[in-house]
Amino acid sequence: MPLYRETTGSGPDLVLLHGWGLHGGIFGSLAAALGAAHRVTLLDLPGHGHSPLEPPFHDLDTLACAVAADLPGACTLVGWSLGGLVALRLAAMRIPQVQRLVLVATTPRFVAGPDWPHGLASEVVEEFALELARDHRAVLDRFLALQARGDERQRALIRELRLLVHQREAPRPAALAAGLDVLCEADLRVETRHVRVPTLVICGAYDRLTPPAAGRYLAEHVPSARHLLIPGASHAPFLSHPDGFLHALGAFLGETVPIAEPT
Numbered sequence: 001m002p003l004y005r006e007t008t009g010s011g012p013d014l015v016l017l018h019g020w021g022l023h024g025g026i027f028g029s030l031a032a033a034l035g036a037a038h039r040v041t042l043l044d045l046p047g048h049g050h051s052p053l054e055p056p057f058h059d060l061d062t063l064a065c066a067v068a069a070d071l072p073g074a075c076t077l078v079g080w081s082l083g084g085l086v087a088l089r090l091a092a093m094r095i096p097q098v099q100r101l102v103l104v105a106t107t108p109r110f111v112a113g114p115d116w117p118h119g120l121a122s123e124v125v126e127e128f129a130l131e132l133a134r135d136h137r138a139v140l141d142r143f144l145a146l147q148a149r150g151d152e153r154q155r156a157l158i159r160e161l162r163l164l165v166h167q168r169e170a171p172r173p174a175a176l177a178a179g180l181d182v183l184c185e186a187d188l189r190v191e192t193r194h195v196r197v198p199t200l201v202i203c204g205a206y207d208r209l210t211p212p213a214a215g216r217y218l219a220e221h222v223p224s225a226r227h228l229l230i231p232g233a234s235h236a237p238f239l240s241h242p243d244g245f246l247h248a249l250g251a252f253l254g255e256t257v258p259i260a261e262p263t
Contacts, residue, residue: 001052001054002069003043003046003066003067003069003070004024004044004049004050005024005042005043006024006031006042007039007040007041007042008032009036009037009038009040010035010038011037011038012037012039012076012253013072013073013076014038014040015043015072015075015076015077015078016030016031016040016041016043016078016079017045017067017077017079017080017082017083017084017086017087018042018043018044018048019080019082019083019084020081020082020143020176020179020183021048021143021165021171021179022048022049022164022165023044023045023048023049023050023165023167023169023171024042024044024049025164025167026080026161026236026239027040027042027238028042028164029242030242030245034246037253038253041072045063045066045067045082045083045175045179046063046066046175047171047172047174047175047178047179048171048172048175049168049169049171050168050169053172053174056174056178057175057182058178058181059181059182059185060085060182060186061089063086063178063179063182064086064090067090068095071090071095071097072097073097074096074097074099075098075099076253077090077091077097077098077101078102078104079101079103079104080104080105080106080236081104081105081106081147081209081210082179082182082183084103084104084105084106084107085106085107085182085183085186087102087103088101088103088106088191088192088195088218089186089191091195091196091199092188092191092192092194093194094194098197099197100197100200100252101197101200101222102200102202102252103199103200103201103215104237104238105202105204105207105209105210105215105235105236105237106201106210106214106215106218107210107214107215107217107218108186108187108189108192108214108217108221109186109187109188109189109214110125110183110186110209110210111125111183116187116189117213118213118214118217119210119211119214120209125180125183128142128143128180129177129184132173132177132180136171136173136176137170140176144158144162144165145158146208146235147235147236148161148240149234150206150207150208151204151233151234151235152206152232152233153232156240157234157240160239189221192217192221192222193221193222193223195222195223196223199222199225200226200227200249200252201218201219201222201225202215202228202230202237202245202249203215203216203227203228203230203237204230204232204233204234204235204236204237204240205229205230205231205232205233206232206233206234207233207234207235208234208235209235210235215227226252228248
């Protein structure tokens with residue numbers, strides 16, 4: 001079944017992919033700013049927001065294929081966190097629709113290991129998985145708090161994330177479990193060298209979920225990638241530091257992106 005989408009603006013296509021447990025509405029203010037120069041599409045990943053979990057995804061490839069089926073003919077693909085893993089996988093697969101790639105708070109491997117110190121400890125992720133079966137709402141709330149930890153606007157960012165997540169339907173528990181499996185199992189370090197489209201990697205300097213070193217790895221291993229570190233930001237720089245984020249994105253897209261005035 002098609003994924004739920006919201007499209008605004010006109011011009012070259014931008015598609016924005018959200019992170020675990022959230023929905024496309026997280027990018028509402030970003031889409032409003034970008035819509036003056038682009039046609040912006042916000043997708044809800046399967047089982048998140050208004051999108052059905054039919055058929056269910058069970059790994060990164062099935063999740064990526066579900067997204068690929070809903071991409072426009074040619075687009076810049078912007079992926080955040082779990083959405084960044086999906087975007088990176090699609091670019092590595094050389095899906096022809098993906099013309100440019102923006103990876104926000106993205107890591108090629110979410111879980112730390114003997115040869116990968118730039119991730120969450122496996123015990124932390126395993127604890128998330130155990131708690132998910134007991135109380136998925138509590139796990140989601142804890143995950144939102146982790147996304148803001150370390151940010152110079154931490155308290156305001158937590159409030160904003162919690163407000164935004166409730167603007168659409170709660171993610172289905174099965175989708176949360178499948179998404180957590182993707183985060184636990186995916187390792188795209190080898191696949192980074194297969195990306196052949198212009199790429200921008202944006203990281204928050206204080207990100208505790210996808211550390212800046214993971215972003216530097218992507219920038220060093222994806223051919224022709226550019227890297228931007230946003231000081232003071234954690235895992236959601238497009239929310240906490242929108243001006244710097246938009247200027248960086250606009251420069252990458254080759255034009256000045258008008259910044260919407262606060263309402």
